[in-house]
Amino acid sequence: MSVLTRRHLLRHAALSASAVPAGRLPMGTATAGVTGAAATAGCDADSEADDERRTAPEAQLGLRFPDGFGWGAATSAYQIEGAAKDDGRGESVWDTFSHTPGRVRGGDTGDVAADHYHRYVEDLDLMRDLGLGTYRFSISWPRIQADGTGTPNQRGLDFYRRLVDGLHDRGIAPMATLFHWDLPQALQDIGGWESREVAYRFADYAEAVFDALGAGVPVWLTINEPKTVVQNGYLGGHHAPGLREPAAAYLVAHHLQLAHGLAVRALRATGSGSRIGPALNLHPCYPADDTPAAAAATRLYDGYENRLYLDPIFRGAYPADVLDDLGPDDRMVRGIRDGDLGIISAPVDLLAVQYYTPIYVTADGGTITRWPTSEASWQQIFPDGMYDILTRVTRDYGDVPLTITENGLPTPDRLGTDGTVDDPGRIAFLRDHLAAVHRAIADGVPLESYHVWSLMDNFEWNEGYEQRWGLIYVDFPTQRRILKRSAHWYRRVIAQNCI
Numbered sequence: 001m002s003v004l005t006r007r008h009l010l011r012h013a014a015l016s017a018s019a020v021p022a023g024r025l026p027m028g029t030a031t032a033g034v035t036g037a038a039a040t041a042g043c044d045a046d047s048e049a050d051d052e053r054r055t056a057p058e059a060q061l062g063l064r065f066p067d068g069f070g071w072g073a074a075t076s077a078y079q080i081e082g083a084a085k086d087d088g089r090g091e092s093v094w095d096t097f098s099h100t101p102g103r104v105r106g107g108d109t110g111d112v113a114a115d116h117y118h119r120y121v122e123d124l125d126l127m128r129d130l131g132l133g134t135y136r137f138s139i140s141w142p143r144i145q146a147d148g149t150g151t152p153n154q155r156g157l158d159f160y161r162r163l164v165d166g167l168h169d170r171g172i173a174p175m176a177t178l179f180h181w182d183l184p185q186a187l188q189d190i191g192g193w194e195s196r197e198v199a200y201r202f203a204d205y206a207e208a209v210f211d212a213l214g215a216g217v218p219v220w221l222t223i224n225e226p227k228t229v230v231q232n233g234y235l236g237g238h239h240a241p242g243l244r245e246p247a248a249a250y251l252v253a254h255h256l257q258l259a260h261g262l263a264v265r266a267l268r269a270t271g272s273g274s275r276i277g278p279a280l281n282l283h284p285c286y287p288a289d290d291t292p293a294a295a296a297a298t299r300l301y302d303g304y305e306n307r308l309y310l311d312p313i314f315r316g317a318y319p320a321d322v323l324d325d326l327g328p329d330d331r332m333v334r335g336i337r338d339g340d341l342g343i344i345s346a347p348v349d350l351l352a353v354q355y356y357t358p359i360y361v362t363a364d365g366g367t368i369t370r371w372p373t374s375e376a377s378w379q380q381i382f383p384d385g386m387y388d389i390l391t392r393v394t395r396d397y398g399d400v401p402l403t404i405t406e407n408g409l410p411t412p413d414r415l416g417t418d419g420t421v422d423d424p425g426r427i428a429f430l431r432d433h434l435a436a437v438h439r440a441i442a443d444g445v446p447l448e449s450y451h452v453w454s455l456m457d458n459f460e461w462n463e464g465y466e467q468r469w470g471l472i473y474v475d476f477p478t479q480r481r482i483l484k485r486s487a488h489w490y491r492r493v494i495a496q497n498c499i
């Protein structure tokens with residue numbers, strides 16, 4: 001078990017076997033509808049006598065979550081909205097990338113996606129039907145500023161205003177991400193995230209969004225997974241902007257981090273009472289064997305996967321081993337200016353953690369696959385990694401409140417002739433990861449909410465529509481939505497506050 005503070009352990013010792021203490025509530029989740037007595041009812045583990053029920057993925061484990069725990073689901077703009085040319089939306093790097101032949105499986109694009117821009121009312125009703133307490137979505141920068149600069153587009157802002165109002169009307173707390181990878185193409189044309197200027201453009205955009213939506217959004221997230229932009233967009237080249245330029249990659253990381261800090265500063269300048277934090281995909285890294293060389297390689301790997309993004313925000317410094325490894329001539333190392341780390345480390349109100357997979361590192365710095373993978377070949381299914389990463393963040397970075405903003409997997413979902421979609425693999429995955437989450441909370445991790453990736457099937461980047469990650473099945477030709485078996489299960493979890 002990870003070593004947590006004495007206070008946490010004492011608190012843990014005072015708990016009953018299954019109930020966990022109330023965490024700090026996200027603003028607005030008092031509306032979640034899972035409180036008090038209602039939440040405690042019906043949380044017994046399924047009994048051994050009823051073997052058939054006990055072995056079903058729906059089997060109840062008897063683990064109750066803190067009262068007011070925020071149960072949610074997540075999406076992002078380019079992946080669900082469609083309406084690529086509506087109401088003055090400009091082009092993003094993902095429009096360019098997906099329209100470039102050979103970039104996305106099957107030639108799929110986000111032009112229509114799940115047509116959420118036109119069907120958001122139906123989608124809001126489905127969220128209410130599930131009982132969601134919190135919904136994490138992202139705002140499309142090119143809807144707000146077609147070219148990434150200048151006067152904000154009122155029609156774009158109005159869409160998000162209607163969405164936010166619709167969430168409040170249904171008792172769901174909005175959690176909005178400012179940037180989920182859809183950089184205005186016009187900004188890519190002036191250098192994209194390689195350009196320091198783009199971080200400042202981002203702060204202007206953020207300010208426009210705060211001004212327009214501010215009070216309605218209790219929690220803001222700045223940049224979704226800067227690491228993925230670095231690794232997939234600038235090293236692997238299989239995400240927009242589709243480059244393979246190692247020399248640029250870490251400069252991009254720095255400018256994304258700078259943009260994060262500038263947005264935090266912009267929110268504070270508005271005097272807003274809303275909270276803000278980064279959304280980081282963290283990967284617990286383990287040595288593939290017990291040699292000292294594998295341990296050393298794992299340590300550096302962890303630097304590139306986790307500390308490169310956590311340390312500047314929470315410690316005001318980039319990790320020395322990573323900087324050493326990059327070397328003094330790296331564009332990033334040369335691109336850090338006086339004062340940048342002060343901006344990046346401006347205090348945040350929460351940290352959003354996204355967990356999908358562990359990484360096993362070999363002595364020569366390579367990786368191996370240790371656990372079964374999902375339909376996403378990069379994803380090894382390892383629920384204990386969730387516990388490890390949550391407890392590690394709390395141990396190493398202190399008591400910052402945490403939210404899980406993504407966790408899920410793609411499964412081979414098909415619409416049955418009876419009109420249902422059976423996805424037991426998703427239920428088992430979510431149940432096992434939630435058990436790990438429960439254990440982490442019991443061990444003192446200040447976790448306040450959890451969002452399944454994803455609310456609905458969507459455009460999975462370079463995989464197009466092939467991988468289905470949703471609780472809700474989307475029949476793309478008709479845009480009909482069907483709750484999967486996992487969605488029915490999740491509704492029960494939310495209603496009972498218990499797995």
Ligand code: FCB
Pocket residue numbers: 076079224225228281406453460461469
């Ligand atoms: C995350 C992304 C999200 C989705 C999931 C599967 O890295 O943030 O948009 O693609 O992976």
